[in-house]
Amino acid sequence: xxxxxxxxxxxxxxxxxxxxxxxxxxxxxxRCVITTDTxxxxxxxxxxxxxxxxxxxxxxxxxxxxxxxxxxxxxQITTPTSFAQSPSLSDTVTWTGSTEVSSISxxxxxxxxxxxxxxxxxxxxxxxxxxxxxxFKSSSTATYxxxxxxxxxxxxxxxxxxxxxx
Amino acid sequence: xxxKLLLMGVLVFWPSxxxxxxxxxxxxxxxxAAAGGNTWIMxxxxxxxxxLDINGVIYNYTIQKDVNDSAKVHVQNENVNxxxxxxxxxxxxxAGSLGGTEIRKVVPVxxxxxxxxxxxxxxxxxxxxxxxxxNVVYMYKVDPCYDPQFDPNCPGYKVQIPxxxxxxxxxxxxxxxxxxxxxxxxxxxxxxxxxxxxxxxEEDEEREKMRLxxxxxxxxxxxxxANAFAQAQILISMNMAIQMNSYYAANIQxxxxxxxxxxxxKKIEDNKQGLRNxxxxxxxxxxMIQEQYN
Numbered sequence: 001x002x003x004x005x006x007x008x009x010x011x012x013x014x015x016x017x018x019x020x021x022x023x024x025x026x027x028x029x030x031r032c033v034i035t036t037d038t039x040x041x042x043x044x045x046x047x048x049x050x051x052x053x054x055x056x057x058x059x060x061x062x063x064x065x066x067x068x069x070x071x072x073x074x075x076q077i078t079t080p081t082s083f084a085q086s087p088s089l090s091d092t093v094t095w096t097g098s099t100e101v102s103s104i105s106x107x108x109x110x111x112x113x114x115x116x117x118x119x120x121x122x123x124x125x126x127x128x129x130x131x132x133x134x135x136f137k138s139s140s141t142a143t144y145x146x147x148x149x150x151x152x153x154x155x156x157x158x159x160x161x162x163x164x165x166x
Numbered sequence: 167x168x169x170k171l172l173l174m175g176v177l178v179f180w181p182s183x184x185x186x187x188x189x190x191x192x193x194x195x196x197x198x199a200a201a202g203g204n205t206w207i208m209x210x211x212x213x214x215x216x217x218l219d220i221n222g223v224i225y226n227y228t229i230q231k232d233v234n235d236s237a238k239v240h241v242q243n244e245n246v247n248x249x250x251x252x253x254x255x256x257x258x259x260x261a262g263s264l265g266g267t268e269i270r271k272v273v274p275v276x277x278x279x280x281x282x283x284x285x286x287x288x289x290x291x292x293x294x295x296x297x298x299x300x301n302v303v304y305m306y307k308v309d310p311c312y313d314p315q316f317d318p319n320c321p322g323y324k325v326q327i328p329x330x331x332x333x334x335x336x337x338x339x340x341x342x343x344x345x346x347x348x349x350x351x352x353x354x355x356x357x358x359x360x361x362x363x364x365x366x367x368e369e370d371e372e373r374e375k376m377r378l379x380x381x382x383x384x385x386x387x388x389x390x391x392a393n394a395f396a397q398a399q400i401l402i403s404m405n406m407a408i409q410m411n412s413y414y415a416a417n418i419q420x421x422x423x424x425x426x427x428x429x430x431x432k433k434i435e436d437n438k439q440g441l442r443n444x445x446x447x448x449x450x451x452x453x454m455i456q457e458q459y460n
Contacts, residue, residue, distance in 0.1 A: 103226070103268040107239070111263025115233065133270070 031069035032128070032163035037135055038062040040159070042142070047149035051141040062102055063161045065134045070109075074164040075126040079140045080157035087153035091145035099124040102137035106130050125164075136161070189317050191217075191309045195224070200300040204289040208243065211287070211304065217312025218281050222305040226270040227289070228298040229259055236261045237293030241302060244285030252283050259295065268299075 040061030042050040052058035065075050079097025083089075101117075104110035109130030118125045128134070138159050144150050194213070199206040212218060225241050242254040255273050289300055311320035 101264075101267060103270045105269065105271055107229070107257035107259045107263065107269050111259055111267065114264045114267065115262050135268075135270070 030163075031067060032073045032075075033066040034161050034163060035064045035066065036061070037064045040138070040140065042140075042155060042157075044150075048144040048147045049141065050143075050150065050155060052139050053141070060137045060139050061159050062135050062137050063159065065128065065136070065161075065163070067128045067131050067134070070131045071127075071129050072166055073128045074166065075128055075134070075136065076123055076160075076162050076164055077126075077136055077138060078121075078123040078160040079138050080142070080159060081122055083142070083155050083157050085154060085156035087151040087155075089144070089151065091148055093145065094143045095122065095140070096143075097122050097138060097140040099136050099138045101126070101134060103133075103135035105132035105134070110134060128163075189310045189319050191307050193305065193307050196304045196306070198300075199287055199302040199304065200225075200227075200289060204297065204300065206287045206302075208284045208286060212281065212284070212306070213308075215308050215310070217309040218306050219278060219309070220275050220281070220284065220304050220306045221277055222275050223253060223255070223273045223302065224271070224305065225255075225273075225300070225302040226268055227300040228268045229257075229263070229265060229295055230298055231259060231263075231265045231293070231295035233264055234261050235294045237291060237295035239295070239297060240290040240292070241287075242290060243287045246283050246285040252279060252285065253287075259293075265295075 038059065038061060040052050041057075041059035042052060043054075043057030043059075044050055045053075045056035049056075050058075052060045054060065063077065065073075067073060077099045079095070079099065081095050083093070098119075099117075101110075101114040104113065110132060113126050113128075113134060116127060124136075126134070126136070140157060140159070142155075142157070196211050196213070199208075199211045212220075223241070227239070229237070229239065231237055237259045239257045239259065240254055241257075242251045244250075245252040253273075253275060255271065257269055257271075287302065289297055289302070291297060310316050311322075314320045314322035314324070315326070317323065
């Protein structure tokens with residue numbers, strides 16, 4: 001009798017509710033890799049101009065896109081519109097810039113990248129239709145307002161290069 | 167504590183010890199093969215060590231053409247053993263591609279192609295275009311142990327043993343024949359010498375002695391000749407056996423062998439001498455018969 005009672009009591013005891021969160025992890029390897037090939041340098045042909053033109057002592061920055069999946073990305077490259085680092089500037093700076101294809105690794109499928117590019121503002125977009133590497137070269141010129149002389153100091157600006165998935 | 171330090175020391179120096187024991191292949195690149203123009207001679211480009219294996223070609227150039235033109239650019243190496251190319255990479259520049267665009271390529275090459283097969287290289291252009299600033303570089307790997315004798319640590323290295331000619335000593339010197347040869351030589355020499363003395367009117371006794379020596383020497387010589395003769399006879403008999411065997415094994419072709427004897431006279435005369443002999447035999451026979459009655 002005592003044993004039966006004990007068994008029935010066991011059924012009456014509510015079981016404790018347990019739960020667990022099982023993680024699912026995954027790694028997505030980027031199929032569009034951006035690498036700085038050549039950092040740019042501003043030349044200073046006159047007091048109020050900073051330019052990457054080689055004729056003026058500058059170096060054009062070059063960025064490389066390595067794509068392993070065709071027709072999946074756009075390359076968007078934006079030339080600078082402001083200094084990331086500079087002395088205090090009291091006047092406006094006028095920015096101009098452009099980007100062009102410097103080198104390709106596939107003549108047949110990348111040869112028309114340059115003719116098919118689109119430009120909006122300071123941004124140039126390329127349709128990366130082929131796998132391989134493409135080098136893009138940018139130029140940038142900053143002119144200080146009113147042809148004033150730039151204050152002395154270090155000036156740094158950035159070219160923004162991104163991969164945009166289609 | 168000391169043991170631990172020793173163990174650590176061994177572990178630290180072990181990898182460098184292992185590395186020094188083996189000969190590792192090394193990699194390299196050639197200078198710009200197209201520095202002197204759009205054709206180049208591979209022997210002037212590739213380094214000389216044996217075991218060199220080209221594993222890739224890196225090239226870049228800038229195309230100059232009208233945007234509406236199309237062109238093909240071939241970067242290639244002739245195949246020495248054939249009419250084709252051992253390496254050929256083609257860039258097809260279609261209409262719409264801008265002139266002034268640079269192409270950069272890294273092209274792997276089928277490994278283990280013999281270096282001798284790499285013929286002269288060139289950049290060939292089909293179409294209305296030109297190439298500027300070409301740069302062609304060959305990547306290669308050199309296996310120093312291509313020749314195992316390069317270093318004792320190479321696999322397959324064999325310790326070189328100087329080649330010594332094997333000589334049959336018995337053919338040069340035999341202790342058994344020494345006495346005979348010396349004796350023969352000396353005796354012959356003496357014989358000839360003494361023969362000359364005999365001719366110069368020496369005394370008869372001395373002549374007899376020398377003849378005796380010559381006779382003794384002749385005995386020795388005769389033994390040698392006898393042995394040689396016996397051996398020669400053995401060889402002859404062996405050869406005879408070989409020669410006769412071919413006759414034993416010979417087969418005579420079958421058929422009928424007709425009598426080829428022809429009697430011209432058809433009558434054979436009695437032999438008179440035989441007749442006489444026959445009479446003598448008959449007489450003797452009759453005498454023997456008569457004797458039994460005597």
